[in-house]
Amino acid sequence: MRNTDETDGFDGEASNTSMISGASSPYQPTTEPVRSRNVLAGIRCDNEYLRSNFGVLKIIEVVLALISFICIETIMMCLPCGGVYFFEFVSCSTFVVTGVLLLLFSLNLHTKVTHINWNLTDLLNTGISTFSFFLASLVLVALNHTSGAEIAAGIFGFLATAVYAFNTVLALRRLRQGGRPSVGQTGDYTRARTTSRGEVESQPELH
Template sequence: MRNTEEAEGFDGEASNTSMISGASSPYQPTTEPVHSRNVLGGIRCDLEYLKSLFGIFKIVEVALALIAFICIETIMLCLPCGGVYLFEFVSCSAFIVTGVLLVIFSLNLHTKVPHIDWSLTDLGNTAATTFSFFLASVVLVALNHKSGAEITAVIIGFLATCVYAVNTFMAVKRWRTGDGRSGAIQTSEYMRARTASRGEMESRSDLP
C-alpha cells in the first residue's frame, strides 16, 4: 500500500514538475491559429478588376508597350538614332510603370496605402504616357529609314497612343464623378480607425 502511495506521489510530483517546466519553457506551442498569421496580409488576386474595363485596358496597354519595346530593340542600325532612343525609353517606361500599376490594382495593394489618391495617380500615368507615345511615334516617323521593324514600331506606338488616350478619357470621367475622392475618404477612415485604436490603448493603460 505504501508503495502504491509513493508511486502515486511520484507521479503527481512528476506531473507537477512537467507542468511547471512546461509553463517556464520558452518553446510553448502557440494557440494562435495558423490562418491568422498569414504573411501576405490578405493579398489576393482581384479577378473582378481584371475583368473590368479598366483592368482590360491595363492588360492591353502593358502588352502593346512590350511589343513596341521588342520591335524597337530589333533595330540594329540607325543614323540618326534619336528617334529610336526616344521610342525605346518611352515604351520601356510605359511597360514598367503600367505593369506595376496593374499588379498593384489586381492584388488590391492600393488598399494598403489609403492616403494616396490612386485614381488620380492612374490618370496622371495614362495622360503622360499618351503624350509620350504620341511624341515618340511622331519623331520616329520623321527619322525612320523605312525598315520593317521601324514601321511596325510606329504602328504599335500610334495604337498604344489611342488605347492610352481612351483610358485617359475614362479615368478623367471616373475622377470627375467622385471616384477620385475615394483616396481622401479612405484616408479619413484610416485616421479615424487609428485614433480609435489609440484611445482604446490609452484607456487600457489607465486601468490599475
C-alpha cells in the same frame, strides 16, 4: 518531531506566501490567445478588376508597350538614332510603370497604401503615357521609317497612344465622379465593415 498543527500551519503560510509572490510578480501568464499576424492577408487576384474596362485596358497597354519595345530593340542600325532612343525609353518606361500598376490593382495591393490617391495616379500615368507615346511615335516615323522594324514600332506606338488616350478619358471621368466603387466592390466593402465591427443584421422574429 513536528505535530500536525505545526505542519498545517507551515503549509498554509507557504501557500499564502507563494500566492502573494505570484500575484506581485510582473510576469503573469496571460489567458488571451496570441494571434499571429498574416502579412499577406487581403492579397488576392481580383478577377472582377481584370474583367473590368480598366483592367482590360491595362493589359492591352502592357502588351502594346512590350511589343513596341521589342520592335525597337530589333533595329540594328539607325541614322539618325535620336528618335529610336527616345522611342525605346518611352516604350520601356511605360511598360514598367503600367505593369506595376496592373500588378498593384489586380492583387489589391493598393489598398494597403491608403494615403495615395490611386485614381489620380492612374490618370497621371495614362495621360503622360498618351503624350509620350504619341510624341515618340511621331518622331520615330518622321526620322526613321526605312526598315520594317521602325515602321512596325511606329504603328504599335500609335496603337498604344490610342488605348492610353481612351483610358485617360475613362480615368478622368472616374475622378470627376469621385472614384465611386462599383456595385460589387461596394458590397464587399460593406460586408468587410460589418464583419470587422461585429455587426449582426437583425432578422424578423417568426410569429
